[in-house]
Amino acid sequence: MSIFRFPALVWLGIGILIISLGIRQSFGIFMMPISMSFDVGREFFSFAIALQNLLFGVFQPFVGMAADRFGSKRVIMLGAIAYGLGLLLTSISTSTEMFYVSISMLIGLGLSATSYVVVLGAVAKVVPAEHTAKAFGLTTAAGSFGMFAVIPGAQSLLTEFDWQTALQVFALLCCFMFAFASFMKTVKPSETSSEQLDDQTLTEALKQACTNRNYWLIHLGFFVCGFHVMFIATHLPSYLSDKHLDSSTAALALAYVGIFNIFGSYFWGVMGDKFNKRYVMSALYLIRTVVIAAFVTLPVTNHTAAIFGAAIGFCWLGTVPLTSGLVRQIFGARYLSTLYGLVFFTHQIGSFLGAWVGGRIYDYYGSYEPIWWSTVVLAFVAALLHLPIDDRPIISKPVPALSR
Template sequence: MSIFRFPLVVWMGIGILIVSLGIRQSFGIFMMPISDTFQTGREFFSLAIAVQNLMFGAFQPFIGMAADRFGAKRIIAIGGIAYALGLYLTSIATSAGMLYVSLGILVGLGLSATSYVIILGAVAKVVPAEHTAKAFGLTTAAGSFGMFAVIPGAQSLLANFDWQTAMQVFAVLCTIMIAFSVFIKTSQGAGMTNPADDSQTLKEALKEAFNHKGYWFIHAGFFVCGFQVMFIATHLPSYIADKGLPGNTAAMALAYVGIFNIFGSYFWGLMGDRFNKRYVMSSLYMMRSVVLALFVTLPLTTESATIFGAAIGFCWLGTVPLTSGLVRQIFGARYMSTLYGLVFFTHQIGSFMGAWVGGRVFDHYGSYEPIWWATVVLALTAAILHLPINDKPIVRVVAQPA
């Protein structure tokens, strides 16, 4: 199937992801100005982002169940409203504690309803199984354009205005997601499901997944992914600033993460359709471990920071089409938003740990070095964990009437 023949839901989903994830990935450059405003250490902002990611994950299984039952359109619209409200309340906060509610809980709720789990769940219901990894890769890749587009814009807003104004501009930007949600249609085409999938209840689907060992290995691998990407997104700007490099170096490095993630996500998704997803996933994590080890070992310069952004960006969210593709391949599309939502919750526990522990370690040791090396070890562990997964589709038998 040519990418140009994908249904409209794919393209609307891409637009929603550009806004949702573009804003989310820019939060790292707000750490220092917000910390200066409230006169707090970095652990405060790190914990607020950690709460956001924990809530992002905690809401996700329930949001996924709601999307499977009521449709993605309503869920995305509600998420856009929560996202905008959280950003606006952050901009007018007068105490640091308010950010745990606005930037933490409300934005976390908004993200859970407007990001990959809901969008890919909708896509899975209208794209044939043999093309899902490619469709997921395209959606992830194009959605990743938001990082490339929004982060430089956020940097420009901070350079010309205050961070409160930047947050308010982002709140207005959320209305685009609400508008795009109107066009999200998820009617399943012929051949997309089978009668056994349709007759399965949610309780049966959960029991089936929980008894599948490979499902828990998928959880473990996505925990590692969450830890790594949120540590980097949250702390890379401060790490680069600590080394005395120019202020725009971090923004450029994160922008390169975004632009190379576009190519990487589609590449890894394409590889997932052509080769065994388990082995492709292990290769991705091996690449991450090498890139991270070289970044910590070699001298940090403007050039090396940019190269790191490009290299880690190429394998940044390639895990998304592969992980979601594995869930779709093994368990089918009927309850994908629910099952992938649970996996994503584990991802967000990792994100919570990566964002918070990074700030905790820095405040305690005055250095990020221990966490950088921890990400290397975790990547190697994730590469090994994907090898024993049984990725064969589960065969269900339709109960015949007496």
């Protein structure tokens, strides 16, 4: 299937992800100005972003269930409202309590309703199974384009105005997510795809997944991804600043993460359609292992920062189409938003630890070196975790034993 033949719902989902994830991935460049404004250490902002990601994950299974039951359209529209309100209230926060409620709770809720789980769940219902990973890869790449487009704009707003104004502009962008969602139509699963367990209830699907060893291996792998992504997105600008590099270098490095992930996400999605997803996933994590180890070993310069951004960007969110594709391949598309939502919760536990522990270790040791090397070890472990996954589809429900 050509990407130009994907249903309109896919393209509306792409527009939503560009805004939602573009804003989210730009929060790292706000660490220094917000910390200075509140006159606190880096752990203050790190914990706020960590809590945001944790709540993002806590809300996710419930939001996924709501999307499976009531449709993605309503969930995304409500999420866009929560996201915009959270950004607006953050920009006018004068106390730490208000700051945490807005940037952590409201934005965490908004992200859970406007990002991958809900959008990919809707996409899975309109795209044939054999093209799932490709469609998921294209949709995931949209979030990377948002990162590439939004971060330089955010840096310009910070330079010309202040962090409050930048967040208020972001709040206005949430109106576009609301508008895109309003055009989405509730659809039934594609007739060209053979869905599994059509008469299965949500409770049965959850029980089957939670007693499946492969499902938990997928959880563990995605935990590592969350740890990597939020540590780098939150702390890379500060790490480069510690190396006496200009703030524009950090913005450029993160922008490279975004633009190279556009190609990387689609590439890994296509590879997931052509080859065994678990082996492709292992290869992705091995590449991460080498890239991160090289970055912390070599001297940090403008050039190495840019190269790191490009290299890590190529395998940044390629895990999303592969992980969601594995869940869909094994358990079917009917309850994908719920089952993938639970996996994403584990991802966000990793994100919470990556964002918070990074700041905690820096404030304690005065260096990011220990946490950088822990990301190398975790990447290698994740590569090993995916090898024993049995990705064969579950084609029928367990048959209850006959009473004697």
